[in-house]
Amino acid sequence: MSRKNYFQKKETNHYTVAFYNLENLFDVTDDPNTLDEDFLPDSEKGWNRKRYEKKIFKLGNxxxxxGFSKTRRPPVLVGVAEVENKKVLEDLIQTKHLKNKNYGIVHYNSPDERGIDVAFLYLKDYFEVLDSEAIPLMVNNQNGERDYTRDILKVTGLLNNEKIHILVNHWPSRRDGAALTSYKRVAAADKNREIISEITAEDPEAKIIIMGDFNDDPYSESIKEHLVQEDLFNPMERLLTRYQGSLNYRSQWNLFDQIIFSHNFHRYEKGKHSFSNAAIFDKDFLKIYKGRYKGNPFRTYIGRKYLGGYSDHFPVYIQLKIN
Incomplete structure (x- = not known):
């Protein structure tokens, strides 16, 4: 094989499915309906057009x-969290590294008070959207008032002509303490189970992928006891260690970002997708390279201090192969 051909390897029969929390991907325009004041040019953070364009360029890269090293193509399906609106997604897929890839977008505005949503990107050459909807998550805060949080995004489509259902999540945060807010994430898990039941009532053999920033680890109550039952498999369980995760808080690794799927992805059927592998995409260029936080995700801000990085989360992914 010539050197030229070696570096132009053909695409393989493997396909990457990814999830990425984009850390406050806000535009620079004030939305009067959301709490986006921190991400405006006159804010203390000094969020401006130059910083915005730098961030979306980096995220596109x-x-x-x-997963490119194995598939020779970008991810066919990408769930994302913390996006302000559809416009930022349109800008993202028009950046240098994505603009010729033919990505489509599924996005709905959620009732989250900060105005951050989940969304779904897909390569149109491999995936066709059949149906999508935003499903509200109804939870209350400690005062009994509704906590306006992100919807669950449900997308049904054909991946290489095989029908697949995807649920994209961003569960309520731990901001007021993990234990105090645990019930909200349990409610989110139960809502996902309800959606799964509706899907399988119609098609018992349905292939389902649940992805998101769950704000809980694989062994947390919401995931281990409520979401993952005998019909689901969580390949992320083995990825969380003392030395590796998708985000780092107070020098401890967490793996809030997970991709979970129905067991029938373990089945071998000709022309269908089956599970190959799972990983955290934590390449060195995504990490802080020196100092106290060395090895942590190279984020855009720490508090109000601008660092100019990517996100405070690493992406996670699974790879499927066509048999």
Whole structure:
């Protein structure tokens, strides 16, 4: 094989499915309906057009590289969290590394008070959307008032002509304490189970992928006891260690970002997708390279201090192969 051909390897029969929390991907325009004041040019953070364009350029580069070494193509399906609106997604897929890839977008505005949503990107050459909807998550805060949080995004489509259902999540945060807010994430898990039941009532053999920033680890109550039952498999369980995760808080690794799927992805059927492998995309260029936080995700901000990085989360992904 010539050197030229070696570096132009053909695409393989493997396909990457990714999830990425984009850390406050806000535009620079004030939305009067959301709490976006921190991400405006006159805010203390000084969020401006130059910083915005730098961030989406960097995120586009990351997304284009997730799983590429094995598949020779960018991810066919990408769930994302913390996006302000559809416009930022349109800008993202028009950046240098993504603009010729033919990505489509599924997005709905959620009732989250900060105005951050989940969304779904897909390569139109491999995936066709049949149906999508935003499903509200109804939870209350400690005062009994509704906590306006992100919807669950449900997308049904054909991946290489095989029908697949995807649920994209961003569960309520731990901001007021993990234990105090645990009930909200349990409610989110139960809502996902309800959606799964509706899907399988119609098609018992349905192939389902649940992805998101769950704000809980694989062994947390919401995931281990409520979401993952005998019909689901969580390949992320073995990825969380003392030395590796998708985010780092107070020098401890967490793996809030997970991709979970129905067991029938373990089945071998000709012309169908089966599970190959799972990983955290934590390449060195995504990490802080020196100092106290060395090895942590190279984020855009720490508090109000601008660092100019990517995100405070690493992406996670699974790879499927066509048999």
């Amino acid at each position: 990351v997304i284009s590289n997730i």
